[in-house]
Amino acid sequence: MPGTEDAHATPSPDSDAVLAVADLRIGFRQEGRTVPAVKGVSFHINKGETVALVGESGSGKSVTALSTVQLLGESAQVEGSVKYLDRELVGAPDRVLRDIRGNDISFIFQEPMTSLNPLHTLEKQLGESLALHQGLTGQAARDRIVDLLNRVGIRDAETRLADYPHQLSGGQRQRVMIAMALANGPDLLIADEPTTALDVTIQAQILDLLADLKRDEGLSMLFISHDLNIVRRIADRVCVMKDGEIVEQGPTARIFDDPQHDYTRMLLNAAPTGHADPVPEDAETLVRTEDLKVWFPIKRGLLRRVTGHVKAVNGATLSVRAGETLGIVGESGSGKTTLALAIMRLIDSDGPIIFMGQDIAGWTAKKLRRLRRDMQIVFQDPFGSLSPRMTVEQIIAEGLGVHGIDKGQDRRQMVADIMSEVGLKPETMHRYPHEFSGGQRQRIAIARAMILRPRVVVLDEPTSALDMTVQVQIVALLRSLQQKYGLAFLFISHDLRVVRAMSHKIMVMRAGEVIEQGTAEQIYDHPRDPYTRALLDAAFVGAE
Template identity: 90%
Template sequence: MPGREQGRATPSPDTGAVLAVRDLKIGFRQEGQVTPAVKGVSFHIDKGETVALVGESGSGKSVTALSTVQLLGDAARVEGSVKYLNREMVGAPEKVLRDIRGNDISFIFQEPMTSLNPLHTLEKQLGESLALHQGLTGDKARARIVELLTRVGIRDPETRLADYPHQLSGGQRQRVMIAMALANGPDLLIADEPTTALDVTIQAQILELLAELKAAEGLSMLFISHDLNIVRRIADRVCVMKDGQIVEQGPVEQIFANPQHEYTRMLLAAEPSGLADPVPADAETMVATKDLKVWFPIKRGLMRRVVGHVKAVNGATLSVRAGETLGIVGESGSGKTTLALAIMRLIQSDGPILFLGQDIAGWTSKKLRHLRRDMQIVFQDPFGSLSPRMTVEQIIAEGLGVHGIDKGQDRRKLVAEIMAEVGLKPETMHRYPHEFSGGQRQRIAIARAMILRPKVVVLDEPTSALDMTVQVQIVDLLRRLQQKYGLAFLFISHDLRVVRAMSHKIMVMRAGEVIEQGTTAEIFDSPKDLYTRALLNAAFAGAE
């Protein structure tokens, strides 16, 4: 394999383990106290084997992975043993660790945009690793970079060397991260939630690529995920983590067919199920569009003349009634969010937008203001949409003041009522967003929208960043609120399992075009378009 060093240690003839973790304990010092994060974890990874660490957020998966090459920082206290090819990593000299990091043990992280330098080209970023570990520069380095990009499926790699990360799609960026991880021919690849932020079709491609590379390069892999459907497709063995401990481990077939621990059974059962409640026959149409278009001009030349258009949405016709959910699916860049923003009159568009029978397409911002309380949105990342400087009470109540609908009412009482309704403890309203879990933050975002008693709610990937068990809770909450208040939902997601559980109707988009729409049963049971079939195959591959 290119880039391999000579004279590396070999696995122990007794264990054959590339990585052996024994009684690993990790704690973090804070204000004179040590908070335990990992509590006596033991597992091993053999040559050519993929071991998956699964569990919910906070279970200790990523901390365990980072401890393999001691990347936890000065606040961490690590005890126990982590051996890579019989060499102890706990307490190893920094020089030894530097030689192993990115060379013998490489990482692929969940969000490549946080790992790739936005100011450096692909050639420079890949070249740095090759120069550091192999001494390759100039034409030799360039040839190796082209070889790596070709290996991970980047088309015409010679033309992409000068590109920056923002010029690549999410799937392409993840492929570049994989190329960087493979650059020096590692023995062990650690993939930490590498597909969570990707569309289902891109997920399937990345999983297939990792499996191919593992077989071709003889790699061992530690695969970290909260998605058991993905784990089933890629892992040989599974370690289930809860509260810093491995509660169950074994071959993937055994864990899925006959789980022994209650927590494992709960994870396996944590999948949105059932169907959306029927919509009353006389339900009023809340929002409708006809041939809606959102075209962005392409301007070139000194005079910035319009030479064409990016057709982000090219003729979308839809209607959603009270108590009804329209699921909007498609890959990134298909126009899903753009369509929703146009319906909410947050971006310019062409074509009628009917809200309660009134065409609001030409309304001014001032005229729209009184409608804003009736049209709310819940975003994918609640931590990014909640102000870190405001308490939960201030966040949830902010809309009341903006719309002037709390006059003469006890604002704190209204906040307490809506918090209780979405499953939050009212006595925590004085806290700040960082003091809550991901699922709790999403409940805060839902409460902020629901306190205004809207009629239409856009849900833009509201569950994609959440653990499977929390996804189920949020889906149940949204269903309950919809049933109680007759809400019309526009539900945007790339997770077709959640879409099936939430939606009455589904619209499939690709490159700005609506290529198919119908009832949930029609789309899932009898998809007409090849692209819809590809989405469904990617989403449910490997499911039993």
């Protein structure tokens, strides 16, 4: 009966289990001591089965997956047992591991742009694996590559063989990664956060593709994710990890319907909920645009004549009041970020941009400088936007000096106050970004913007790279700051669950066009356009 099994118990593997992990312990040598990362993990994957490892960042999911084929590096100490079809991999010779890696056990990683070689064409990258493991070259290899690309949904595969990774969209790059993983007919596919950075519609396509491949190829899969809605859709069994241990495992339906461990229940309940606070009727309009356009010229020929335009934003009209959030949603390439950058006057555009009652569209950089403190941006990847060579105190305080607003004030006290306000300990201000978690780094980025007391803040995918539990915390923080200071937010995201919790109004964009806009209730409860309905269906499939 559901709920009567031991949440910590490890079910026995079938006789034909593809992977069996028993009492796996992993530590990393640091400064003369060993720091434990995985503490006695046991699980198995049967033939044709998908097992998901879930948990927050730092729980040991990826380390466990990489250890299966000994990819952790020399600083790792691995103990216990990892058996692939009864062949022990812990301590196995390199030649044995080389034969298994990419051949019998293949990986799909989270960010394909860093996994694919930017200097090699698709044909060369897929061909290397075929030549190494199967001895295929020439036309035979080319035929196999075209077949693989067709199977993963790359259109006109024959014409894309000479393309480089940067010429593909995010979804196409992930499909190429899947094709590479399937090239040698593996028994086990390990997918480490394969959909985290993708739009909801592309996520749905990739999950459907993986499900089809699993059925058609008889694949077994180890699926790693922090998004439980995705896990519920794809996994047969779930292992919940916390602090390097599996605290609960069992069939997917049982884990979701009758979780036994408090941590599992916390993960399942970790989703942004509620609605944005009402905006006063007399709230000031801080940002307004009318028929805003951002067109990039296409130049060809020796004389570089303009032969056309890429219409990145083609006529956007919007307004945002103090204390109000406009959610901007759409797939990658729809023009969301371009629109925000144009409003902030960081790229050129055509059409009025009314900021705090003044049309700033034609202003020079020098004239704009006095308004810059009133318009701030928080980016998707805080680690990429924070200088690794500056302390947190220097990062947060930098804008004070730039705008000359700290004269006669205790700068360190101002930093301490804003750190406390965003939920950071002021005594950590001497540390560097790499010493903080992803959620803490995002709080640092928010503090850097908020210390200037801006009026308008662009939030460009501020939660997409974060765990669900951290997303909830960041959404709560942003709501409280907005209510306290009357901030206007332009909230850009492909996560429609977060947008729903944050936004008063929604703008839906596709290929540079505004498809529809309205209040959050209108868009979510009564979407008019088929594209909006498709986005919502993809975002909330499998969700409670």
